[in-house]
Amino acid sequence: MIIIELIILAVIAFLLLVITLWKRKSPAKLREIPALAQLSRMLGLSVEDGTSLHISLGSGNLLDVRGGSALAGLAMLRHIAERTSVSDEPPVASAGDPVLGLLAQDTLQAGYQTAGVKELYAHTSGRVAGLSPFGYAAGAMNIPQDENVSVNIMIGHFGPEVSLLAEASERGSVTNLGASDNLAGQAVLFANTQESLIGEELFSTGAYLGAGASHLASLTVQDILRWLIILALLGGAVAKFMGII
Amino acid sequence: MRVITVFIAIVSGLAVLGGYFLQDFFPVLTQVQTLVLNWAIILAGVAALGGILNLISVHTGKVRHSEKGSIYSALLVVSLVVTFALGIILRPEHSAMKVVMSGIIIPTEAALMGILTISLLYAAIRLLRRRVDVMSIVFLLTAVFILLGSATLPFGDIPLIGTFARWVTQVGALGGMRGILIGVALGALTTGLRVLFGADRPYGGS
Numbered sequence: 001m002i003i004i005e006l007i008i009l010a011v012i013a014f015l016l017l018v019i020t021l022w023k024r025k026s027p028a029k030l031r032e033i034p035a036l037a038q039l040s041r042m043l044g045l046s047v048e049d050g051t052s053l054h055i056s057l058g059s060g061n062l063l064d065v066r067g068g069s070a071l072a073g074l075a076m077l078r079h080i081a082e083r084t085s086v087s088d089e090p091p092v093a094s095a096g097d098p099v100l101g102l103l104a105q106d107t108l109q110a111g112y113q114t115a116g117v118k119e120l121y122a123h124t125s126g127r128v129a130g131l132s133p134f135g136y137a138a139g140a141m142n143i144p145q146d147e148n149v150s151v152n153i154m155i156g157h158f159g160p161e162v163s164l165l166a167e168a169s170e171r172g173s174v175t176n177l178g179a180s181d182n183l184a185g186q187a188v189l190f191a192n193t194q195e196s197l198i199g200e201e202l203f204s205t206g207a208y209l210g211a212g213a214s215h216l217a218s219l220t221v222q223d224i225l226r227w228l229i230i231l232a233l234l235g236g237a238v239a240k241f242m243g244i245i
Numbered sequence: 246m247r248v249i250t251v252f253i254a255i256v257s258g259l260a261v262l263g264g265y266f267l268q269d270f271f272p273v274l275t276q277v278q279t280l281v282l283n284w285a286i287i288l289a290g291v292a293a294l295g296g297i298l299n300l301i302s303v304h305t306g307k308v309r310h311s312e313k314g315s316i317y318s319a320l321l322v323v324s325l326v327v328t329f330a331l332g333i334i335l336r337p338e339h340s341a342m343k344v345v346m347s348g349i350i351i352p353t354e355a356a357l358m359g360i361l362t363i364s365l366l367y368a369a370i371r372l373l374r375r376r377v378d379v380m381s382i383v384f385l386l387t388a389v390f391i392l393l394g395s396a397t398l399p400f401g402d403i404p405l406i407g408t409f410a411r412w413v414t415q416v417g418a419l420g421g422m423r424g425i426l427i428g429v430a431l432g433a434l435t436t437g438l439r440v441l442f443g444a445d446r447p448y449g450g451s
Contacts, residue, residue, distance in 0.1 A: 003266075006267075016439070016442075067437075074447035098297075105299075107447050110446075127299060128297070161361060163361055167364045188365065190384060191365070191369055199425040200425075200428030218432075218435035218436065221435050225431050225434075
Protein backbone atom coordinates (compact mmCIF):
# COMPACT_ATOMS: atom_id res chain seq x y z
CA MET A 1 0.00 0.00 0.00
CA ILE A 2 2.86 2.35 0.89
CA ILE A 3 4.38 1.68 -2.54
CA ILE A 4 1.12 2.80 -4.21
CA GLU A 5 1.25 6.01 -2.13
CA LEU A 6 4.86 6.54 -3.17
CA ILE A 7 3.98 6.04 -6.85
CA ILE A 8 1.07 8.52 -6.58
CA LEU A 9 3.38 11.05 -4.91
CA ALA A 10 6.07 10.52 -7.56
CA VAL A 11 3.50 11.04 -10.35
CA ILE A 12 2.25 14.26 -8.70
CA ALA A 13 5.84 15.49 -8.27
CA PHE A 14 6.58 14.69 -11.94
CA LEU A 15 3.41 16.49 -13.04
CA LEU A 16 4.38 19.52 -10.95
CA LEU A 17 7.84 19.66 -12.51
CA VAL A 18 6.62 19.25 -16.10
CA ILE A 19 3.80 21.78 -15.72
CA THR A 20 6.17 24.25 -14.04
CA LEU A 21 8.44 24.11 -17.10
CA TRP A 22 5.39 24.47 -19.38
CA LYS A 23 4.00 27.43 -17.39
CA ARG A 24 7.29 29.29 -17.80
CA LYS A 25 6.54 29.54 -21.52
CA SER A 26 2.76 29.91 -21.69
CA PRO A 27 0.89 32.81 -20.05
CA ALA A 28 -1.49 31.99 -17.23
CA LYS A 29 -5.25 32.40 -17.39
CA LEU A 30 -6.74 32.54 -13.92
CA ARG A 31 -10.38 32.91 -12.95
CA GLU A 32 -11.11 36.00 -10.88
CA ILE A 33 -11.22 35.54 -7.13
CA PRO A 34 -12.64 38.76 -5.60
CA ALA A 35 -10.59 38.48 -2.40
CA LEU A 36 -7.30 38.16 -4.30
CA ALA A 37 -8.23 40.94 -6.74
CA GLN A 38 -8.87 43.15 -3.73
CA LEU A 39 -5.59 42.07 -2.11
CA SER A 40 -3.64 43.04 -5.22
CA ARG A 41 -5.38 46.43 -5.28
CA MET A 42 -4.82 47.03 -1.57
CA LEU A 43 -1.08 46.27 -1.84
CA GLY A 44 -0.66 49.13 -4.31
CA LEU A 45 -2.89 51.47 -2.31
CA SER A 46 -1.04 50.83 0.95
CA VAL A 47 2.29 51.84 -0.65
CA GLU A 48 0.71 54.95 -2.20
CA ASP A 49 -0.97 56.22 0.98
CA GLY A 50 1.94 55.26 3.25
CA THR A 51 0.08 52.79 5.43
CA SER A 52 1.23 49.41 6.62
CA LEU A 53 -0.03 45.87 6.07
CA HIS A 54 -0.46 43.34 8.83
CA ILE A 55 0.03 39.74 7.71
CA SER A 56 -1.25 37.30 10.32
CA LEU A 57 0.17 33.84 9.75
CA GLY A 58 -1.89 32.09 12.42
CA SER A 59 -0.72 29.43 14.82
CA GLY A 60 0.14 26.67 12.36
CA ASN A 61 2.96 24.39 13.44
CA LEU A 62 5.39 23.36 10.72
CA LEU A 63 5.93 19.98 12.38
CA ASP A 64 2.34 18.78 11.88
CA VAL A 65 -0.44 18.76 9.28
CA ARG A 66 -1.13 22.47 9.74
CA GLY A 67 2.24 23.24 8.17
CA GLY A 68 0.81 23.48 4.63
CA SER A 69 -1.21 26.61 5.32
CA ALA A 70 1.71 28.14 7.22
CA LEU A 71 4.00 27.58 4.21
CA ALA A 72 1.38 29.10 1.88
CA GLY A 73 1.23 32.14 4.18
CA LEU A 74 5.02 32.47 4.13
CA ALA A 75 5.09 32.30 0.30
CA MET A 76 2.57 35.15 0.18
CA LEU A 77 4.50 37.11 2.83
CA ARG A 78 7.66 36.88 0.73
CA HIS A 79 5.90 38.38 -2.27
CA ILE A 80 4.21 41.11 -0.22
CA ALA A 81 7.57 42.00 1.40
CA GLU A 82 9.16 42.43 -2.02
CA ARG A 83 6.34 44.67 -3.24
CA THR A 84 5.80 46.83 -0.17
CA SER A 85 9.20 47.03 1.55
CA VAL A 86 9.89 50.48 0.08
CA SER A 87 6.71 51.88 1.62
CA ASP A 88 6.98 54.53 4.37
CA GLU A 89 5.31 52.00 6.66
CA PRO A 90 6.73 48.53 5.93
CA PRO A 91 4.60 45.40 6.48
CA VAL A 92 4.32 43.72 9.86
CA ALA A 93 4.00 39.93 10.12
CA SER A 94 2.82 38.12 13.22
CA ALA A 95 2.72 34.42 14.07
CA GLY A 96 1.37 32.28 16.88
CA ASP A 97 4.14 29.72 16.66
CA PRO A 98 7.82 30.41 17.43
CA VAL A 99 9.19 28.50 14.41
CA LEU A 100 6.74 30.28 12.13
CA GLY A 101 7.74 33.59 13.74
CA LEU A 102 11.42 32.99 12.99
CA LEU A 103 10.62 31.98 9.40
CA ALA A 104 8.45 35.09 9.03
CA GLN A 105 11.45 37.24 10.04
CA ASP A 106 13.68 35.38 7.62
CA THR A 107 11.13 35.65 4.80
CA LEU A 108 10.67 39.39 5.37
CA GLN A 109 14.43 39.90 5.39
CA ALA A 110 14.78 37.93 2.13
CA GLY A 111 11.99 40.04 0.59
CA TYR A 112 13.79 43.27 1.56
CA GLN A 113 17.05 41.89 0.20
CA THR A 114 15.45 41.05 -3.15
CA ALA A 115 13.88 44.51 -3.31
CA GLY A 116 17.37 45.98 -2.74
CA VAL A 117 16.50 47.70 0.54
CA LYS A 118 18.04 45.29 3.03
CA GLU A 119 19.02 48.17 5.33
CA LEU A 120 15.35 49.10 5.89
CA TYR A 121 14.54 45.73 7.47
CA ALA A 122 13.77 45.81 11.20
CA HIS A 123 13.73 42.53 13.10
CA THR A 124 10.63 43.62 15.03
CA SER A 125 8.54 43.61 11.85
CA GLY A 126 8.32 39.81 12.17
CA ARG A 127 6.80 38.92 15.53
CA VAL A 128 5.67 36.07 17.70
CA ALA A 129 2.48 37.50 19.20
CA GLY A 130 1.51 34.57 21.42
CA LEU A 131 2.12 30.88 21.93
CA SER A 132 -1.46 29.54 22.01
CA PRO A 133 -4.30 30.25 19.55
CA PHE A 134 -6.16 32.59 21.95
CA GLY A 135 -2.90 34.05 23.22
CA TYR A 136 -1.94 34.82 19.63
CA ALA A 137 -5.31 36.41 18.85
CA ALA A 138 -5.06 38.56 21.97
CA GLY A 139 -1.44 39.51 21.24
CA ALA A 140 -2.06 40.40 17.58
CA MET A 141 -5.31 42.33 18.15
CA ASN A 142 -3.57 45.62 18.88
CA ILE A 143 -1.33 45.59 15.77
CA PRO A 144 -3.97 46.67 13.19
CA GLN A 145 -5.28 49.35 15.55
CA ASP A 146 -2.02 50.86 16.80
CA GLU A 147 0.40 50.66 13.86
CA ASN A 148 -1.16 52.63 10.99
CA VAL A 149 -2.35 49.48 9.25
CA SER A 150 -4.77 49.70 6.32
CA VAL A 151 -5.16 45.98 5.50
CA ASN A 152 -5.13 42.99 7.81
CA ILE A 153 -4.37 39.80 5.85
CA MET A 154 -5.03 36.63 7.84
CA ILE A 155 -3.65 33.58 6.03
CA GLY A 156 -2.71 30.37 7.79
CA HIS A 157 -4.15 28.11 10.45
CA PHE A 158 -6.85 29.90 12.44
CA GLY A 159 -9.70 28.55 14.55
CA PRO A 160 -12.76 30.51 15.72
CA GLU A 161 -10.45 32.81 17.75
CA VAL A 162 -9.70 34.67 14.51
CA SER A 163 -13.00 36.47 15.06
CA LEU A 164 -11.35 38.50 17.87
CA LEU A 165 -8.58 39.61 15.54
CA ALA A 166 -10.97 40.46 12.68
CA GLU A 167 -13.30 42.31 15.02
CA ALA A 168 -10.43 44.40 16.45
CA SER A 169 -9.29 45.28 12.90
CA GLU A 170 -12.76 46.32 11.89
CA ARG A 171 -13.02 48.61 14.92
CA GLY A 172 -9.87 50.32 13.63
CA SER A 173 -11.43 50.72 10.13
CA VAL A 174 -8.94 48.25 8.72
CA THR A 175 -9.88 46.10 5.69
CA ASN A 176 -9.88 42.40 6.52
CA LEU A 177 -8.96 39.58 4.14
CA GLY A 178 -8.76 36.03 5.39
CA ALA A 179 -8.24 32.35 4.71
CA SER A 180 -7.79 29.35 6.98
CA ASP A 181 -7.31 25.62 6.51
CA ASN A 182 -9.59 25.03 9.50
CA LEU A 183 -13.32 24.67 8.76
CA ALA A 184 -14.48 26.60 11.84
CA GLY A 185 -11.94 29.31 11.05
CA GLN A 186 -13.21 29.55 7.47
CA ALA A 187 -16.82 29.96 8.60
CA VAL A 188 -15.82 32.66 11.06
CA LEU A 189 -13.72 34.47 8.45
CA PHE A 190 -16.62 34.34 5.96
CA ALA A 191 -18.81 36.18 8.48
CA ASN A 192 -16.10 38.57 9.66
CA THR A 193 -14.27 39.75 6.55
CA GLN A 194 -15.13 41.82 3.51
CA GLU A 195 -13.74 39.04 1.31
CA SER A 196 -12.64 35.57 2.33
CA LEU A 197 -10.95 32.68 0.58
CA ILE A 198 -12.63 29.28 0.79
CA GLY A 199 -10.84 25.92 0.92
CA GLU A 200 -7.96 25.51 -1.48
CA GLU A 201 -8.11 29.17 -2.55
CA LEU A 202 -5.81 29.71 0.44
CA PHE A 203 -3.03 28.00 -1.51
CA SER A 204 -3.55 30.06 -4.67
CA THR A 205 -2.43 33.44 -3.28
CA GLY A 206 1.11 33.06 -4.64
CA ALA A 207 -0.12 32.32 -8.17
CA TYR A 208 -2.46 35.32 -8.17
CA LEU A 209 0.22 37.67 -6.82
CA GLY A 210 2.63 36.62 -9.57
CA ALA A 211 4.99 34.53 -7.43
CA GLY A 212 6.11 32.35 -10.34
CA ALA A 213 5.53 29.38 -12.60
CA SER A 214 5.68 26.80 -9.80
CA HIS A 215 2.68 28.42 -8.10
CA LEU A 216 0.71 28.40 -11.36
CA ALA A 217 1.69 24.77 -11.92
CA SER A 218 0.44 23.93 -8.41
CA LEU A 219 -3.01 25.20 -9.35
CA THR A 220 -3.09 23.11 -12.53
CA VAL A 221 -1.93 19.99 -10.66
CA GLN A 222 -4.60 20.58 -8.00
CA ASP A 223 -7.25 20.85 -10.74
CA ILE A 224 -6.07 17.61 -12.38
CA LEU A 225 -6.07 15.77 -9.05
CA ARG A 226 -9.48 17.20 -8.13
CA TRP A 227 -10.99 15.87 -11.37
CA LEU A 228 -9.38 12.46 -10.79
CA ILE A 229 -10.86 12.34 -7.27
CA ILE A 230 -14.29 13.36 -8.61
CA LEU A 231 -14.11 10.60 -11.24
CA ALA A 232 -12.98 8.07 -8.63
CA LEU A 233 -15.86 9.04 -6.30
CA LEU A 234 -18.43 8.86 -9.10
CA GLY A 235 -16.97 5.57 -10.38
CA GLY A 236 -17.07 4.14 -6.86
CA ALA A 237 -20.70 5.21 -6.42
CA VAL A 238 -21.72 3.67 -9.76
CA ALA A 239 -19.80 0.45 -8.99
CA LYS A 240 -21.46 0.22 -5.57
CA PHE A 241 -24.89 0.87 -7.12
CA MET A 242 -24.32 -1.91 -9.66
CA GLY A 243 -23.07 -4.30 -6.99
CA ILE A 244 -19.54 -4.58 -8.42
CA ILE A 245 -17.90 -3.57 -5.13
CA MET B 246 25.21 30.17 1.34
CA ARG B 247 21.85 30.02 -0.38
CA VAL B 248 22.80 26.84 -2.24
CA ILE B 249 23.86 25.18 1.02
CA THR B 250 20.58 26.00 2.80
CA VAL B 251 18.55 24.75 -0.17
CA PHE B 252 20.65 21.57 -0.33
CA ILE B 253 20.27 20.87 3.42
CA ALA B 254 16.51 21.51 3.26
CA ILE B 255 15.96 19.24 0.25
CA VAL B 256 18.13 16.41 1.60
CA SER B 257 16.42 16.59 5.02
CA GLY B 258 12.98 16.57 3.40
CA LEU B 259 13.83 13.63 1.17
CA ALA B 260 15.34 11.71 4.12
CA VAL B 261 12.13 12.11 6.17
CA LEU B 262 9.97 11.20 3.17
CA GLY B 263 12.23 8.21 2.36
CA GLY B 264 12.01 7.03 5.97
CA TYR B 265 8.24 6.88 5.62
CA PHE B 266 7.98 5.25 2.18
CA LEU B 267 11.11 3.13 1.86
CA GLN B 268 11.58 1.81 5.41
CA ASP B 269 11.08 -1.81 4.28
CA PHE B 270 13.80 -1.59 1.63
CA PHE B 271 16.27 0.69 3.44
CA PRO B 272 15.81 0.33 7.25
CA VAL B 273 18.61 2.86 7.80
CA LEU B 274 16.28 5.57 6.45
CA THR B 275 14.00 5.10 9.48
CA GLN B 276 16.93 5.92 11.77
CA VAL B 277 17.80 8.95 9.66
CA GLN B 278 14.14 10.06 9.74
CA THR B 279 14.01 9.75 13.54
CA LEU B 280 17.29 11.64 13.89
CA VAL B 281 16.17 14.51 11.62
CA LEU B 282 12.78 14.75 13.37
CA ASN B 283 14.49 14.82 16.79
CA TRP B 284 16.72 17.66 15.58
CA ALA B 285 13.60 19.46 14.35
CA ILE B 286 11.95 19.10 17.77
CA ILE B 287 15.07 20.43 19.54
CA LEU B 288 15.26 23.35 17.09
CA ALA B 289 11.55 24.06 17.67
CA GLY B 290 12.29 24.23 21.42
CA VAL B 291 15.14 26.68 20.83
CA ALA B 292 12.84 28.65 18.50
CA ALA B 293 10.33 28.95 21.36
CA LEU B 294 13.02 30.73 23.40
CA GLY B 295 13.80 32.91 20.36
CA GLY B 296 10.09 33.70 20.03
CA ILE B 297 9.88 34.76 23.67
CA LEU B 298 12.94 37.00 23.26
CA ASN B 299 11.28 38.50 20.17
CA LEU B 300 8.10 39.15 22.18
CA ILE B 301 10.15 40.86 24.91
CA SER B 302 12.08 42.88 22.33
CA VAL B 303 8.90 44.15 20.61
CA HIS B 304 7.16 45.10 23.86
CA THR B 305 10.19 46.69 25.58
CA GLY B 306 10.57 48.76 22.39
CA LYS B 307 6.98 49.95 22.82
CA VAL B 308 7.61 50.86 26.44
CA ARG B 309 10.85 52.70 25.56
CA HIS B 310 9.13 54.80 22.89
CA SER B 311 6.01 55.32 25.06
CA GLU B 312 3.80 54.04 22.26
CA LYS B 313 0.05 53.61 22.56
CA GLY B 314 -0.79 50.80 24.99
CA SER B 315 2.74 50.70 26.41
CA ILE B 316 1.34 50.09 29.90
CA TYR B 317 0.02 46.72 28.71
CA SER B 318 3.38 45.97 27.11
CA ALA B 319 5.12 46.71 30.41
CA LEU B 320 2.66 44.46 32.23
CA LEU B 321 3.28 41.68 29.70
CA VAL B 322 7.08 41.89 30.02
CA VAL B 323 7.01 41.97 33.84
CA SER B 324 4.53 39.04 34.00
CA LEU B 325 6.57 37.05 31.50
CA VAL B 326 9.88 37.58 33.29
CA VAL B 327 8.40 36.86 36.75
CA THR B 328 6.60 33.69 35.55
CA PHE B 329 9.71 32.52 33.71
CA ALA B 330 11.91 33.11 36.76
CA LEU B 331 9.43 31.37 39.08
CA GLY B 332 9.21 28.44 36.66
CA ILE B 333 13.00 28.08 36.64
CA ILE B 334 13.38 28.40 40.43
CA LEU B 335 10.31 26.48 41.63
CA ARG B 336 9.96 24.06 38.68
CA PRO B 337 6.67 23.74 36.70
CA GLU B 338 5.26 21.07 39.10
CA HIS B 339 5.27 23.48 42.08
CA SER B 340 1.83 24.41 43.48
CA ALA B 341 2.48 28.15 42.89
CA MET B 342 3.06 27.46 39.19
CA LYS B 343 -0.12 25.40 39.05
CA VAL B 344 -1.99 28.36 40.57
CA VAL B 345 -0.59 30.62 37.85
CA MET B 346 -1.85 28.16 35.25
CA SER B 347 -5.26 27.33 36.70
CA GLY B 348 -5.93 30.70 38.33
CA ILE B 349 -4.77 33.10 35.61
CA ILE B 350 -4.03 31.56 32.22
CA ILE B 351 -6.98 29.14 31.92
CA PRO B 352 -9.64 31.62 33.23
CA THR B 353 -8.27 34.33 30.91
CA GLU B 354 -8.56 32.05 27.89
CA ALA B 355 -12.07 31.03 29.02
CA ALA B 356 -13.01 34.71 29.26
CA LEU B 357 -11.70 35.26 25.73
CA MET B 358 -13.89 32.36 24.58
CA GLY B 359 -16.88 34.10 26.19
CA ILE B 360 -16.06 37.33 24.35
CA LEU B 361 -15.72 35.27 21.17
CA THR B 362 -19.36 34.15 21.46
CA ILE B 363 -20.55 37.76 21.48
CA SER B 364 -18.11 38.68 18.73
CA LEU B 365 -19.44 35.88 16.49
CA LEU B 366 -23.05 36.88 17.11
CA TYR B 367 -22.21 40.50 16.29
CA ALA B 368 -20.39 39.40 13.10
CA ALA B 369 -23.43 37.39 11.97
CA ILE B 370 -25.71 40.38 12.56
CA ARG B 371 -23.42 42.65 10.53
CA LEU B 372 -22.85 40.15 7.73
CA LEU B 373 -25.67 41.45 5.54
CA ARG B 374 -24.53 45.03 6.02
CA ARG B 375 -21.04 44.09 4.88
CA ARG B 376 -21.93 41.86 1.95
CA VAL B 377 -25.41 41.33 0.49
CA ASP B 378 -25.30 38.28 -1.77
CA VAL B 379 -26.91 34.87 -2.07
CA MET B 380 -24.12 33.11 -0.15
CA SER B 381 -24.43 35.45 2.83
CA ILE B 382 -28.21 34.91 2.98
CA VAL B 383 -27.78 31.12 2.73
CA PHE B 384 -25.05 31.27 5.41
CA LEU B 385 -27.25 33.20 7.85
CA LEU B 386 -30.42 31.17 7.20
CA THR B 387 -28.50 27.91 7.67
CA ALA B 388 -27.05 29.18 10.98
CA VAL B 389 -30.54 30.17 12.19
CA PHE B 390 -32.09 26.82 11.17
CA ILE B 391 -29.29 24.83 12.82
CA LEU B 392 -29.65 26.86 16.02
CA LEU B 393 -33.43 26.43 16.08
CA GLY B 394 -33.12 22.73 15.26
CA SER B 395 -30.55 21.94 17.94
CA ALA B 396 -31.63 24.27 20.76
CA THR B 397 -33.66 22.94 23.70
CA LEU B 398 -36.85 25.01 23.53
CA PRO B 399 -39.42 25.22 26.36
CA PHE B 400 -42.27 24.14 24.07
CA GLY B 401 -40.38 21.23 22.50
CA ASP B 402 -39.00 20.80 19.00
CA ILE B 403 -40.36 22.88 16.14
CA PRO B 404 -41.91 20.47 13.57
CA LEU B 405 -39.74 19.88 10.46
CA ILE B 406 -37.01 22.31 11.59
CA GLY B 407 -35.21 19.60 13.61
CA THR B 408 -35.37 17.16 10.69
CA PHE B 409 -34.16 19.82 8.28
CA ALA B 410 -31.32 20.85 10.63
CA ARG B 411 -30.22 17.22 10.98
CA TRP B 412 -30.28 16.76 7.20
CA VAL B 413 -28.22 19.93 6.69
CA THR B 414 -25.69 18.84 9.33
CA GLN B 415 -25.37 15.19 8.32
CA VAL B 416 -25.69 15.46 4.53
CA GLY B 417 -25.20 18.98 3.17
CA ALA B 418 -22.60 20.26 5.64
CA LEU B 419 -20.74 16.93 5.80
CA GLY B 420 -20.45 16.76 2.01
CA GLY B 421 -19.29 20.37 1.84
CA MET B 422 -16.77 19.80 4.62
CA ARG B 423 -15.30 16.80 2.85
CA GLY B 424 -15.05 18.75 -0.40
CA ILE B 425 -13.27 21.64 1.31
CA LEU B 426 -10.92 19.32 3.19
CA ILE B 427 -9.99 17.47 -0.03
CA GLY B 428 -9.19 20.84 -1.63
CA VAL B 429 -7.11 21.92 1.37
CA ALA B 430 -5.23 18.59 1.37
CA LEU B 431 -4.40 18.94 -2.34
CA GLY B 432 -3.21 22.50 -1.77
CA ALA B 433 -1.06 21.44 1.19
CA LEU B 434 0.39 18.58 -0.87
CA THR B 435 1.49 20.77 -3.80
CA THR B 436 2.78 23.45 -1.40
CA GLY B 437 4.85 20.82 0.41
CA LEU B 438 6.26 19.53 -2.87
CA ARG B 439 7.21 23.07 -3.94
CA VAL B 440 9.16 23.50 -0.69
CA LEU B 441 10.73 20.05 -1.12
CA PHE B 442 11.94 20.95 -4.62
CA GLY B 443 13.30 24.27 -3.40
CA ALA B 444 10.88 26.29 -5.57
CA ASP B 445 9.58 27.97 -2.39
CA ARG B 446 12.26 28.75 0.15
CA PRO B 447 10.85 30.02 3.44
CA TYR B 448 14.21 29.40 5.11
CA GLY B 449 16.51 32.18 4.09
CA GLY B 450 18.22 34.02 1.31
CA SER B 451 16.77 35.81 -1.70
